[in-house]
Amino acid sequence: MAKTLSEKVWDAHVVAQGEGDTPDLLYVDLHLIHEVTSPQAFDGLRAAGRKVRRPDLTVATEDHNVPTLNIDKPIADPISRAQVEALRTNCDEFGVPRYSLGHAEQGIVHVVGPQTGLTQPGMTIVCGDSHTSTHGAFGALAFGIGTSEVEHVLATQTLPLKKFKTMAVTVNNQLPAGVTAKDLILTIIAKIGTGGGQGYVLEYRGEAVRNLSMEGRMTMCNMSIEGGARAGMIAPDETTFAYIQGKDRAPKGKDWDEAVAYWRTLPTDADAKFDHEVILDASTLSPFVTWGTNPGQGVPLSAVVPDPADFSDPVERTAAERALVYMDLTPGTKLKDIFVDTVFLGSCTNGRIEDLRAAASIIEGNKLANNLKMIVVPGSARVRLQAESEGLDKVFVAAGAEWRNAGCSMCLGMNPDKLSSGERAASTSNRNFEGRQGPGGRTHLVSPQVAAATALLGHLAEPKDLGM
C-alpha cells in the first residue's frame, strides 16, 4: 500500500500493534532530555525501582534555566541551580550521558541533536519539549511529550500512541529574495490557525521547501507546534544527507551506504493519500511578523495592525481585542511604525549558524539604533565557537549588541534574560504568548533578517528598508 513519509516511519517502529481502541506501542530511537521536564520522571523511576532501559539512546543537555553570562560561576538563582543539579545527579545515577554547561555540545536540546549527527532520517525522536518537531526536518518522526511520558520512555524505550493523521503542506514555486523559512512558517500558521494542525503530522513539501537549507527546514518544522500539529516532517534528500555526513554520530563507511539506501526509501509514495492538504504559492510571500499574542496573529510586515472589527469569527475577534490591549497597539498602525526596545536573536527556531550569519551580514559595519538593546544567543556552545571562528561575534559587538553563551535565554522567562513589563521585543523565537519573554513583555515574532534590520532602525523593518 502507498504510504506517506510519516506512515513509513511509524510502521517501522511498531513494537506491538494496537487493536481496536488500544494504541500502538512505538519504539523510540532517541530520547533527548533537559532539566525542566525530567526531574519528576527520574523520581518516578526511583520510586518504582526501575532503571533507564537504554541510556545509550538517551542524552541530556542543560538549556532552559542556564544563564548566558558568567557561565563559569555557579548558577545564581538557587531554584534554577537545584534543577540543573538534579539533572546532573539523575543522569549520573542512571548512566545517561549529559552535555553540561561548559561542554562543547551543550546547548538548546533541538540544536544539539542535529549538530551531533544524532538526528537522522527515519528515526523516532521524543523529548519533553514541544519543539521536538524541529527534528522532523530530517525526515524523522519527532514530537514533544509530557513528563509522565518521559518516565515511560526512560523505563521502556517505547510509548503507547495512536497514529497521527497526515496533512500535506505543499509550497509551490520559489520564495522571493529576502523571504525566509521563518516568514514561510509564520504565514502557514496564520493561514491554518493555531489549532489547524491539531492531531496531524504536517509534511512540508513542494519546490520552496526542497530549496531550503537544512537549517531553514528546521525553522519550519520547529514551529509546526505553533500550528497545533504534533510534528512536522520534510522528506530526506541530498541536502539532508550532505548535512549529516561526517557529523560525530553519523553512520560511517559501509554503514553510511546502508543508511542512505534506507533513507532513500522514506519519501512519501507518489500515490499515497493525505488526510488533508494545504497549498501555498511561495512567490506571493513577503516578510511576516506577528502583531498579537498567539503565533497565528501575524501579517506581512508591509501591512497594518488589523482591526478586530474585521474578524468575522467572534472568538478570533475577542482574541484580537485582548491581544491589542496587551500589545498596546492601535488598529491601522503600520507594522513598520512600531518601535521596539529589545531585539532577541536566538532560540531553537533561529539560533543556528546560518541565522547568525544572515543577521551579521546585515548588521556588519552598522550601529544599533539608539536606546535599543540586542542580545545574540547562539543555540549551542558549538554554534558559538563556529560563529567566533568566523568573526560574527565581533560584528555584533561592534554594532553594540551583546554576545552571549548558549541557552534558551529570552525565548522564555525562566532564566535571567527577560523582558521587563511593558518592554517590546522583536524576537526570532517561536512564541508571543502573554508574558512568555517575561511578565508584561510584548513580543513580535520575526525572522533573523527582520530582527537585524529592526535592530538598526529601531522599528520593525526588513533589509530592504536599509537599501539592501
Add this chain to the structure above:
Amino acid sequence: MEAFKTHTGIGAPLRRSNVDTDQIIPAEYLKRITRHGYEDGLFKAWRDDESFVMNHPIYKNATVLVAGAEFGTGSSREHAVWALMDYGFKVVISPRFADIFRGNSGKGGLLTAQVSDEVTEQLWAYLEQSPGAEITVDLPTQTITAGAISASFEIDPYVKWRLVEGLDDIGITMQQLEQITSFEHSRAAWRPKTLS
C-alpha cells in the same frame, strides 16, 4: 492511579479561548523539581486581576473547569495538568484541547471532556447565572449534567478505559517487555547511539 467513575463538583466558567500553558502556569514554576504544590501558580497572571473569575471565593473549591476552545495549547509542560489538579480540578470541559495537554491529562488522571461550542456556551450561561452551581460528569456513560443541561462528551476510548480502571501506562507496557526486546534485536546496527 485512582479510578475515575463519576464526579460532581462546583463548575468554574472560564470564558476564554486559546488558554495556553503559559497562562495555566508560567515558566517560573517549572523550575521546581517536585510533582505537587503547583496550585499557587495556576492562572498566575490572571489571578492578580481582581475581576478574574477564579478570584471569586465561590470558586475556591471548584473542581470542574469549563473553558473555551484550544485549551492547553503551547508548551508541553505537564505542570499545567498538575497545577489544575493541585488546585482541585478533576475535570476540564472544552470544545477543543491541544493534543499534548490532552495526553498529559489522561496520564495524570485529569479528565478532559470535549463538548460542542453550544454546550460550552450553555454551561457558561448556566454557571454565570447560578455561580457556585455543581456539574456532574459521568465517565462510563460520557455525560455531563448541570441544572437542566444534559449533554454527552467525547473522550478517547483508550484513555477512558485507563481512567475508569485506574491503570498506569508503564505498568501496562512492562507486560510487553519480550516484544520490546525482540524489536531491539531487529533494529539496524547503524542506528545512532549516544554512548560509545
